[in-house]
Amino acid sequence: MFKNIYYGWWIVLACFLNAFYVAGIIFYGFTAFVEPLVAEFGWSYAQISFAASLRGLEMGILAPLVGFMVDRFGSRRLLLLGVILVGCGIMLLGYTHSLSMFYASFLLIAFGAGGCTSVVTMTAVANWFDKNVGKAMGVMASGFGASGLMVPLIVWLIATYGWRKTTFILGVGMWVFGIPLSFILRERPEKSGFDRNERPGDKPSQEKPETATATEIGFKTAIRNRSFLWACLAEVVRMMSLASVVTHIMPYLGGLGVSRGTSGVMAAAVPLLSILGRFSFGWLGDIFEKKRVMAFAYACMGLGMLSFAFADITGLIYLFLFLFSSGFGGLAVLRGSLLREYYGRHSFGKLMGILMGSGAMGGIIGPTLSGWVFDRYGTYRFVWLFLCAMIGIAIFLILKIESRQKPAKIETN
DSSP states (O other): OGGGSOHHHHHHHHHHHHHHHHHIIIIITTHHHHHHHHHHHOOOHHHHHHHHHHHGGGGTTHHHHHHHHHHHHOHHHHHHHHHHHHHHHHHHHTTOOSHHHHHHHHHHHHHHHHHHSHHHHHHHHHTTOSTTHHHHHHHHHHHHHHGGGHHHHHHHHHHHHOHHHHHHHHHHHHHHHHHHHHTTOOSOHHHHTOOOOSSTTOOOOOSOGGGOSSOOOOHHHHHTBHHHHHHHHHHHHHHHHHHHHHHHHHHHHHHTTOOHHHHHHHHHHHHHHHHHHHHHHHHHHTTSOHHHHHHHHHHHHHHHHHHHHTTTSTTHHHHHHHHHHHHHHHHHHHHHHHHHHHHOSTTHHHHHHHHHHHHHHHHHHHHHHHHHHHHHHSOSHHHHHHHHHHHHHHHHHHHTSOOTTSOOOBOOO
């Protein structure tokens, strides 16, 4: 039964489960810690939000470096190291007694997350798939969406054991859960001795490994491509919006009179509903032109953000959950499959690292800006409307990407 399953799908499963746990505890679950930290230490929302920005270093300074390392050393080694460091960082967080130690813990988490999140896992999947890359990345990225199930669990753990003991439980769980998963990963099929047939019954490929992919564009050529620049700038906007929402959603809803338990469920619903977008947009990206599907996903995200700004109006919070979640979930898949289609797989890790590094600038700015706006004006609405306008700019940038059928203009100097 299991012998007929292409090994690449086992890698997808391992990356799905790893994403489920890591994203649940360090990305979506962080919002559950904000109010307990404010209550114990009296820190401002901006000070605590800055830690979320430090966490974003995994996609900033570290992402391009990780991209080069994963192409050189492989996904398995980096995933194993990342899991160990994240576990250490989460447990160190429980010993926090000062703001500087709080930030130091998140720096360690950021270093570890660089080895066990998107750059590494998306590269691992991209190396094993050609024609089904959109579907494979959709399944893998759904692990990030399913991680929303961790939020109510974290809220319950904090209520039952306190936030300090909760960090120890989550850190140990990172090791127990993540270390075995890292050993499932393998290098490219041609290097690991596996057949590159993605479905049972496929005829063995007669192409040489180095030419099996129809599109292979060199790294130096790719980074001079203006379409790659537009994709990077749009990713800045996506991460600015996403990081702001997932960091501040519980405090924001609490300010609107929503109970902590209900707001925790709402925070969990954001990544969970993104699964719909990850599957559907990943599938659509394999059928239609990817840039147009991406533009539509950004439009969904923008309309959702507009609804979020007026969440005090009955029913709009549900429109936000559906549109925003589906949009950002679809973009999480499409950004990787677009790079894979346009530039091939041999430089995928490096290019993905740069793309995510660009997005991290938004991920660093967004939560801190949102916290500062709230501290100064006592409302989040201004920043939500600003981000809505920025998403409109991102749609324009995505549509500027040249169609795949038409060779992109490459600057030669």
